[in-house]
Amino acid sequence: MSSPNPVPADTADAKAAKAESRKRRRAASAANRATSRRARRKASVEAADGTTPDGGASADGRSPESGTAPTGGEAGPGLRDRAGALWRRRIHPVLDVVSPVGWTLLGAAAACWLLGMTLHITELNVIAFVLTVPLVIAALFVLGRANYRVTLDLQSHRVVVGTRAVGRVEVANPTQRPILASRIELAVGSATAQFLVPRLAAEAEHEELFAVPTKRRAVLVVGPVRSVRDDPLSLMRRQVTWAKEQELFVHPRTVRLDEAASGFLRDLEGTPSSDLSSSDIAFHALRDYAPGDDRRHVHWRTTARTGKLMVRQFEETRRSHVVVALDNLAEHYASAEEFELAVSAAASLSGQTFREEKELTPFTFDERQSTRTLRQMMDDYTVVEQLKERTPFHELGQKAADLAPNASAVMMIVGSHTTARELNSAANQLPIGVMAVAIRCVDDAEVKRSAIGGLDVVTLGSLDTLAKAMRAVGR
Template sequence: MTSTLGDLASSATGTLTSRLAALSTRSMRYIEPVTRAAAPVARAGKAAANAVPVAGRIVIGAAIGCLLVGFLLHWSELVFIGVTLTAALAIACGYAIGRTTYAVTVELNPRRVVVGGRALGRIAVANSGQRPVLPSRIELPVGAAHAEFQLPRLAPGQEHEDLFAVPTHRRALILAGPATSVRGDQLGLLRRTQTWTDRIELFVHPQTSRLKASAQGLVRDLEGQPTKTITNSDLAFHALRPYEQGDSMRNVHWRTSARTGQLMVRQYQETRRSQMLLVLGADAAHYASDDEFELAVSVLASVGVHVIGEENQIVAGWDGGAMHTVSPVSLLDDSCRLEPVKRGAKPLREVVRGLAARQSQPSVVLLVVGSQTPAADLRAVATLFNHDTVFTAVRADVAGEAVMRRSGPVTVASVTTLRELPLMLSRLGTRQ
């Protein structure tokens, strides 16, 4: 009896489950078409909501409220106010309704400037339709600012042009656009917008300093840097040793062998081409001011541009990851995106470790930091590399003095202005 009831219950459960599944399948057949049909309505409703600013919504609410209360209480004054507000909305609709046939062009010249350089923009609006277009205005975001341009009535084929200047007093990546036409009444009750262009990038590069040729002891080595590793074949001669079985006969020094009566072979110091690791520590807590961070970015850009120009191998990066080093321009473009990391900054050692993994053991490591960076952090970074790596730190210290100190295995050069960088690097080169 018990097993019969269990079988009935399981059979009923299975039947109910299958019916629910079938019902769900049939429901989806109807839900999907309804959803697709409702999508345009939802987009239209969203567009309509965006077309009514806050002032328009207040007027609509006030008009409805005045008409309802006025008719219910037979209060003619409220009815008059409601009718007046409704008429204002109807007039505003006349300004917003209508086709806009614009061809909009936004240009920036040049697209790349140095801090403080002159950057001009041009916006041209032409009527590409067959009918005149009523006056309107164009809104153009430029960085954090918004520029507005008043457009007159344009006949078919007529073009209106405006020029504007872009502020470049600070390093930044400035986005201009998109250009949006706005049609609406003068009271701002209703507005109709239409986007015409994409965003355009303006790179405001940091200031850089041309490094002297004497700095090449640190950042350039055409034939490679000798290490303390001894090898049987390389460029830097080290010494002679007696011949051992398996040595190549090409390395036999025959004159010495003839003089000593014993085969002698050459030994060399292993050399390699310079591979530079250039890192900016971007932890905001390590910088005393924004100007100090900008100085650090300029130091990074100056060294990076010099090394890339010498066609040496380089990996450059910061807390946000590696930077493009295909050309000096690509590095400068990426430097426009550098910002202090104010929250969740990783330890400096972890930042350098992550970037160092992108290349084999670098021969030169240059770390750019702020004046508040603890010396213990620099020493911790130095433990990542062996004795064949030249490890140096350049400290941006606007309020300090230009000095060079030794902190354990690290040579720290402090610079207060960008003009001091070439001299400091040349002194570092002679110390290596």
């Protein structure tokens, strides 16, 4: 069997094949080096966490497969991670105890000690000693550790503007040794309340009651609760957080509207349509009996008088669907109090409609309020804010038409700077046949009713006169 003839090594094809082979080997070598670098990087990160690549811990930090310690180049990222963790967990909390005034005093004392000892100046040594004494005393104030058990309890997480939110902070000593007196800080929004906790014996408790004034609609963050130990000169301060923060919703003030005031809900069963029916609840007229009519609808008195069967004819009705559109453009309100009046009016109308179990669609230019529960709806009204950007006002009416095309009444709550032209442009976007009412909120104004085309406009000066304003609409 003859052997195959070798290919000449100096041909053009052979040279091209060799060059392609070298290129493939270089690419494969580069890929292997990249894979090796990624593996080393991953191993160094895992070594910093104290775990092996397979999830197990290694006692000496060596790889369980190779049995060798990582090299200096590979340990670099791990050392940096360990140093960062040491700084965050150990060093920074200690350094953070010293206040800016304390750092200034410490720097001055260190400089005086250095210059006094180097230059042998007794006066500088005396100054350094005087500066060091208050630092040592301050350190004695913050030494020690308090193992408190702290409970933050709010009586209610939802209150109305003007009412106080009451809560309590309970501080207990769960250990078998007494704890020295300390100061407790409770953050409430941007403010901080402080009260002293006396020396607590073993398993003793101390309770503090607090009240949060609620002057404006807001979502207040109550907490966290921190125990604070510091010195009289405020050179050092040590604080420990025990209880997490809780949210307190301050709902807008609302008023209830009686049936007489609910002028926009004249027909409690619904709004009559032009379609006739023989079995509905809105009576329309009498007509002659036709085969197939329900005998229960026969009007016997008229039948006896006319001598022929007469039956009741009814109108089909549709369920009342109320839209409450709140204008929250900042340019339409003269003051913050005027906007708060508008929010309270919108929340009152929405709450009344919700309690009467009518279909409801409340919204603003940028948000739609939830109607799943009354509490969630009031939570949404709590976070309504004024918009600074300029938006065409007719979009409020267009949004009402898009969200509720079958609405029976649309209530637009606006500010004193909203012009008649803007109101008319918004009303023109509503479907034909919809009852449209604009409530213009003006500080301390008298209740007054006017009309812009087919739009009823009612001026509202205070929330207490909302019922009177709605009765004016219902006339």
